[in-house]
Amino acid sequence: MLPKAVLGQHFFRMSADFSIKEIRADSSVNLTVGKVYYDKNIKKIIYRVSFPKAETWVVFDTSVYMFQDGKVKERIKSSSIAEFSIFHLALNGDLHEFGLKNTPYKLSSVSKEDSLVIAIWKPDARLSKAFGKIVLSKLKRRIYGIAFYRPDGKLAGRQIFRKFTHVKGCDFPTEILQFQNSPKGESKQITGFKNIKIDQANDPKLFDYTLP
Amino acid sequence: MKKLFLTALVAVSALTGQVKASESDVFKVNDAQVNQEFAQLNKIEDFVLSHEGVSFDEMKSQNPELVAGLSESPDSFTGMGSSLRGAGEAPLGIPPFVWGCVLGWVGILIVYFVAEDREMTKKAFYGCLVGGLAGLVIYVIYFVLIAGAAFGSF
Numbered sequence: 001m002l003p004k005a006v007l008g009q010h011f012f013r014m015s016a017d018f019s020i021k022e023i024r025a026d027s028s029v030n031l032t033v034g035k036v037y038y039d040k041n042i043k044k045i046i047y048r049v050s051f052p053k054a055e056t057w058v059v060f061d062t063s064v065y066m067f068q069d070g071k072v073k074e075r076i077k078s079s080s081i082a083e084f085s086i087f088h089l090a091l092n093g094d095l096h097e098f099g100l101k102n103t104p105y106k107l108s109s110v111s112k113e114d115s116l117v118i119a120i121w122k123p124d125a126r127l128s129k130a131f132g133k134i135v136l137s138k139l140k141r142r143i144y145g146i147a148f149y150r151p152d153g154k155l156a157g158r159q160i161f162r163k164f165t166h167v168k169g170c171d172f173p174t175e176i177l178q179f180q181n182s183p184k185g186e187s188k189q190i191t192g193f194k195n196i197k198i199d200q201a202n203d204p205k206l207f208d209y210t211l212p
Numbered sequence: 213m214k215k216l217f218l219t220a221l222v223a224v225s226a227l228t229g230q231v232k233a234s235e236s237d238v239f240k241v242n243d244a245q246v247n248q249e250f251a252q253l254n255k256i257e258d259f260v261l262s263h264e265g266v267s268f269d270e271m272k273s274q275n276p277e278l279v280a281g282l283s284e285s286p287d288s289f290t291g292m293g294s295s296l297r298g299a300g301e302a303p304l305g306i307p308p309f310v311w312g313c314v315l316g317w318v319g320i321l322i323v324y325f326v327a328e329d330r331e332m333t334k335k336a337f338y339g340c341l342v343g344g345l346a347g348l349v350i351y352v353i354y355f356v357l358i359a360g361a362a363f364g365s366f
Contacts, residue, residue: 052268
């Protein structure tokens with residue numbers, strides 16, 4: 001086993017233009033456009049939204065802070081943490097297995113179906129009442145899709161990584177198609193990234209945001 | 213007879229095929245359908261990107277038919293890896309104290325990962341402590357009773 005430093009370069013920060021197009025279960029549609037900044041040493045994901053309204057969203061620890069005109073508009077609890085974001089995983093070269101190695105999940109089986117390599121990850125038996133399996137697929141060594149299941153075996157959601165780019169040796173998805181199931185129905189979302197910059201010497205202030 | 217056997221075999225194969233769906237099926241997507249569903253949003257995105265700094269209100273006054281049905285609020289950010297909302301609820305509706313008390317450190321982990329709420333994790337920790345202390349007290353009582361019975365028999 002070679003150390004990661006030998007296998008691949010590590011990166012520490014990135015920025016990109018993003019857009020999120022969403023069709024919700026109730027058929028309403030939404031578009032959000034802006035720029036995203038992430039420095040893995042600071043561990044704050046900073047979304048500077050420009051459309052439909054100018055807002056700044058900061059994901060830190062288990063909270064999302066929403067700022068408008070420099071004031072906190074809303075703070076919500078989040079089930080997303082920076083360490084498991086695609087930004088952190090991509091910078092660390094862990095996106096191909098979605099960082100599952102560092103969770104209570106264990107690799108249960110690996111098989112090849114058509115052109116996809118399918119890996120099934122299951123939680124520890126004692127955690128199986130709260131967590132369902134995760135199915136991860138790879139295409140040509142890159143992550144292709146990930147599906148999350150509920151403990152009762154029902155599909156909770158899935159993501160398909162449709163397109164990738166390669167910047168300074170770092171693989172990053174440029175289009176992610178996501179399906180989320182809820183009692184109201186299925187919502188669909190396409191997240192796109194452009195103008196991706198890795199380890200650029202930007203203004204460091206862009207990668208941090210003072211929180212209350 | 214041979215024909216009947218073949219028909220039965222085909223029927224069984226078809227049924228088995230239906231029941232045992234491949235794990236990769238979940239990653240199959242009808243791209244043409246998705247592209248069609250997102251066609252209107254793609255047009256709106258093109259407009260926004262070609263008019264840098266345009267706001268929803270400006271767009272609504274300039275191009276009302278384009279934004280028909282579009283929500284004025286930014287996305288609730290269900291993307292980027294996992295949902296940002298929906299945390300803060302006790303796992304399976306069971307109080308975090310009970311998780312910690314009954315399942316110990318496993319219960320704390322469940323609350324930590326599912327609820328992702330420091331207060332709830334703290335309650336699970338207290339539950340774990342109380343559960344551990346109760347176990348210790350029961351163990352001590354049991355030991356005293358056994359020891360008492362052993363000495364009593366001499």
